[in-house]
Amino acid sequence: MIVGALATAAPRLEAPVLFEAYAETIPGSEVRFERVPVPAGLFVMGTPAKEKRRRDDEGPQREVEISAYWMGRREVSWDEYRIFMSSLDLAAGIDELPEGVDAVARPTPPYVPMDFGMGVGGYPAIAMTQFAARQYTRWLSKMTGHFYRLPTEAEWEYACRADTSGATYLEGKVRRLGPHAWYEEVSDAATHRVGELTANPWGLLDMLGNVAEWTLDEHRSYPPGAASDPIAWPTGEWNRVTRGGSFRDGTEEIRCGARRASRAAWKRRDPQFPKSIWFLTDAPFVGLRVVRPRLVPPPEDQERYWAPDVDSIAAILDEQRAR
Numbered sequence: 001m002i003v004g005a006l007a008t009a010a011p012r013l014e015a016p017v018l019f020e021a022y023a024e025t026i027p028g029s030e031v032r033f034e035r036v037p038v039p040a041g042l043f044v045m046g047t048p049a050k051e052k053r054r055r056d057d058e059g060p061q062r063e064v065e066i067s068a069y070w071m072g073r074r075e076v077s078w079d080e081y082r083i084f085m086s087s088l089d090l091a092a093g094i095d096e097l098p099e100g101v102d103a104v105a106r107p108t109p110p111y112v113p114m115d116f117g118m119g120v121g122g123y124p125a126i127a128m129t130q131f132a133a134r135q136y137t138r139w140l141s142k143m144t145g146h147f148y149r150l151p152t153e154a155e156w157e158y159a160c161r162a163d164t165s166g167a168t169y170l171e172g173k174v175r176r177l178g179p180h181a182w183y184e185e186v187s188d189a190a191t192h193r194v195g196e197l198t199a200n201p202w203g204l205l206d207m208l209g210n211v212a213e214w215t216l217d218e219h220r221s222y223p224p225g226a227a228s229d230p231i232a233w234p235t236g237e238w239n240r241v242t243r244g245g246s247f248r249d250g251t252e253e254i255r256c257g258a259r260r261a262s263r264a265a266w267k268r269r270d271p272q273f274p275k276s277i278w279f280l281t282d283a284p285f286v287g288l289r290v291v292r293p294r295l296v297p298p299p300e301d302q303e304r305y306w307a308p309d310v311d312s313i314a315a316i317l318d319e320q321r322a323r
Contacts, residue, residue, distance in 0.1 A: 019068065019294060021203070027098070027143050031079045035070035035292060036203045038159050042066070045157055046222055047257035051167050057221065058257045065228040066158045068294040071151065074194040074205050075213065076136070076288050078115065081125035084139045104139045107132055107278035111271065116284045122193040124211045124287040130240045130262065131308065132278045133214045133288040138306035140290065149305040151291045152231050153217040153259070156243045160256040162202040167255045169200040169207070181209030183254045187247035191284075208254045211287030212242035216305065219261035233304075238262050246285035262286075 023034045046061035047054045085107045107128075114127045128136070130150075137148045151159070162169050170176050177183065180200070182192045187209070195205040217232040219239045234240055240262045245253030253260065266283035267275050280286060297305075 021073075022070075024144060024146075026080065026083055026140075029083055031083060033076075033080060034073040036073045038066075038069050038071050038155075038202060038291075040066060040068040041158070041163075043158050043161060043163075044165070045154055045257075047167070047255070051255075051257070053167075053252040053255065054257070055259075057219070057259055060222060060224055062222055062224065063226045064154050064158070064230065065226070066155060067229055069151075069155060070292040070294070071155075071159050071204060072289040072291070073199075073203060074289075075124040075211055076290065077194050078120040078123055078125045081128070081136060082120070084136050098142050098145065101139065101142045104142055105135050106139070107135075108276065110276075110279050112281075114279055114284075118190045118284070119193070123191050124194050124206075126191065126211055126287050127280045127284050128286070128288065129276075129278055129280055130214050130234075134216075134306050136288070137290050141302070141306075146292055147296045147302055148290045148292050149302075150214055150216045150288065152229070153215045153241050153243065154227070154230050155291060156213065156215050156289075157256055159202065159204055160200065160207045160244065162200045162204070164201065164256075167257070169256065177208070177251065177254060181245075181254055182206070182247045183209040183245060184248060184250045189248065191247055206244075208244050208256070209249070210247055211244075212246045212249075212253075212260060212285055213244050214286065214288045215241045215243055217241045219259060238264055242286055248285050 019037050021034065021036050023032050025032045042063055042065050044061050045064045047058040048061060049059070087106055115123065116127070118126075133150055137150060140148045160169060164171055168177065170180065178186050179198050181197065191210055194210070197205065199205045200207050216234075217240065218234040218236070219241045220232050238261070242260045242262065243258070245255070245258060252258070262283075266280045266286070269281045270276055270279070
């Protein structure tokens with residue numbers, strides 16, 4: 001069932017805060033990231049039947065109302081993500097960690113370098129599960145004091161389109177994608193440093209190509225009718241949506257409305273038993289980008305965006321914490 005924003009308590013507006021672009025440093029490091037404001041508005045989600053390379057799961061189109069939020073200007077890089085996965089914030093000797101940080105689950109060490117030889121410094125973090133991506137946003141929230149989470153599918157598509165209506169934010173002109181997206185024809189079969197190409201009209205970089213980006217949602221058909229801030233909450237470990245296509249994809253995936261569902265095959269070669277809840281041995285094309293909603297949900301609702309939502313994942317996590 002698709003639902004809107006959680007409503008056990010009223011969301012609050014962070015104040016005083018200017019709704020404008022800002023940069024922030026992860027405490028205990030020199031790693032900075034940028035956030036771009038995405039204004040509230042209405043848009044038509046999904047693709048029209050006449051769009052080239054369209055698939056059935058991209059419709060029916062519907063009008064969606066979106067609340068304001070900030071979005072990562074770039075995809076999360078290894079510079080940011082490895083502080084989380086390697087506990088470098090603890091190693092930095094921070095005098096006092098933010099409340100709750102030491103209780104945040106962190107990835108177990110991978111068996112092989114998870115950049116798959118494509119690069120670390122300035123390159124997008126890749127091959128994390130959606131669970132790991134959500135735990136990263138929880139950790140980042142505790143470290144910075146701002147509520148961060150993954151974008152919903154609707155938020156992601158709204159930001160990608162950036163008040164345009166074509167297959168891409170270039171109004172469907174695929175021949176012009178080269179300066180804007182790393183995809184199969186131009187990527188040399190590898191990721192590239194985040195933010196090297198031209199931004200979309202709202203200042204967001206690499207929204208198409210480089211790595212496909214996790215969203216919060218489970219992959220389902222769009223229900224008919226208008227919606228406000230919809231979320232299709234996941235019900236299983238797989239079938240969760242990534243958006244934007246990747247360096248390995250052709251132009252059929254490099255579209256604002258294209259969707260891809262996660263599959264068990266993304267962990268096929270994982271030698272562990274049970275298989276890792278943190279890493280995807282067969283999905284080097286998946287990364288993440290974070291959002292910070294302007295309206296902040298109350299603490300009891302924030303946990304739903306971060307916490308394990310599948311019993312098997314929760315059981316494995318409890319076992320790891322007990323060791």
